[in-house]
Amino acid sequence: MYDTLLSPIQIGEITLKNRLAFAPTTLGYSPTEQIEKYRAVAQAGTALITIGDISVLPSFHQQGHSLTNEAEAGKLKIFTDAIHQAGGKVAAQLFCPDYDAVEVAKWFADVKTGRLSATEMRQKMNDGIGQYVTNMSLEKITAIQNTFVSAALLAQKAGFDLLQLHGDHLLGSFSSSLFNQRTDCYGGSPQNNLRFALEVITKIKDVCPLAIEYKLAIRQENPHYGNAGILLEDVPLLVPLLEEAGIDSFHVTIANHGNLEDTIPTVSHAYFQREGCFLYLADAVKAHTSKPVCGVGKLSSPDFINNQLSNGRIDMAAMSRQLIADDQWLAKVVNRKHSEINRCVCCNKRCVDALRNHRKFGCIHEGRQF
Ligand SMILES: Cc1cc2nc3c(=O)[nH]c(=O)nc-3n(C[C@H](O)[C@H](O)[C@H](O)COP(=O)(O)O)c2cc1C
Structure with missing residues (x-):
């Protein structure tokens, strides 16, 4: 019954055993x-975990991951091995x-001592993006692009099977005319705004x-949603350029730097209410690429x-909160134990909100037994 979900798919040279991915998720747990x-x-059968x-630059978050040296690659190797x-x-x-990490590290210290709230810090960071980009x-553009390349090579050493380039943050802020007011070849048109990202892709592809x-x-x-990233109307122009640069697959979502609840919508979100709320964006991408779309x-x-997979609307499905709520989702689907799935209710209480407010991370379902 779930033949398409359980069927393999090729991304570049990699074969994934089925169509389910754990979406990129910063987990507020300890490393262990x-x-x-x-x-x-992974044990439950999920084919791909991102x-x-x-970070390709040193991270000021104690819990954040970065790939700037061999020691960090060694730490991540424990994850990839597992x-x-x-x-x-x-x-x-x-x-x-997409901010000056040295400046933000100082604000972060102020948050820890209570001199600045986490919301105020986020606001200060957002206010500075346009100027930063x-x-x-x-020289700095080239230096940052080169850090992406060295991080990609370190990722290979750390045992990763593939890379996902985050088209939000710096790449997304360069891509957005709302932030990028440059008048050189890195700004002024949708193609120029995307140049930073395109060059990163080709530089990585050259060596990795x-x-x-x-x-x-x-x-x-x-209505307006997301401030970074590319405009929906520019998808036909820009997706082929990303593909030409060497992209092997697309993971499609709404852009960031608005309200975090727009990218990770709660149950009561005014616009993104339904299951598959961002799939209309994947539809637009799918119409302009032959590469797999997640x-x-x-x-x-x-x-x-x-159904979305078998009618060809998407080639892969990624879930974040549902797999936080129940890491055994796929095993329960395969074993026809649907009623035992801890269904994510998109409350965001113990995951996103906990992460934002430095509280204990988890899920409201934790401890639920059958
Ligand atoms: C706790 C949490 C952390 C997240 N961390 C990241 C991240 O590090 N990178 C990223 O691109 N998206 C991140 N996301 C967004 C997810 O990848 C996903 O796009 C979003 O949650 C919507 O999918 P969902 O409805 O399946 O949760 C995070 C989401 C959650 C809930």
Whole structure:
């Protein structure tokens, strides 16, 4: 009954055993708990796990992952080994912050001492993005692009099977005319705004054999959602350029730098209410590429997901909160134990809100027994 969901798919040279992915998710657990969670997700049969937000620059977050040296690659190798032993494949989501990390590290220290609230810090970070992107020197652009390349090579050493380039954060802010006011070849038109990302892709492809998935962050107008990323109307122009640069698959979602609840919508979101709420964005991408397209956003029902896959709307399905709520989702689907699935209700209380407010991370379902 779930033949399509359970069928293999090729991304670049990699074969995934089925169509289910754990969407990039920063888990607010300790490293040991994170590894246990990934192991459980992989043991349940999930084909691909993407480790979220691995910075290509040194991270000021104690719990954040980065890939800037061999020691960090060694730490992540423990994660990739655990996932491989459990039968899964693993992607590294590489991202670069779109703020001055030295400045933000000072604000972060102020948050810890209570001099600044987490909301105020986020506001200060958002306020500075436009200037940061617009005033970045050509030397710094090249230097950051080169850090993506060295991070990609370190990801390969750390045992990752593929890369996911995060098309939000710095790549997304360069891509967006709302932030990028440059007048050189890195700004002024949708193609120029995407140049930073396109060059990163070709530079990685020149030296690193790993397949690259692009997390394409799309913003839409009327109503307006997301500030970074590419405009929905520019998809026909820009998706072929990403493919030409060497992208092997797309992971499609709404862009960021608005309200976090727009990218991770709660049950009561005014616009993104239904299961598969971002799949209309995947539809637009699918019309302009032959590469696999992965959908994400409020996916949780086995029948709904299998239908979207079997009617060709998407080639892969990614879930974040549903797999936080129940890492055994796929095993329960395969074993026809649907009624035992802890269904994510998109409350965000113990995952997103806990992460934002530095509270204990988890899920409201934790401890539920059958
Ligand atoms: C706790 C949490 C952490 C997340 N961390 C990341 C991240 O590191 N990188 C990323 O691109 N998206 C991240 N996301 C967004 C998810 O990948 C996904 O796009 C979003 O949650 C919508 O999917 P869902 O409805 O299946 O949760 C995170 C989501 C959650 C709930």
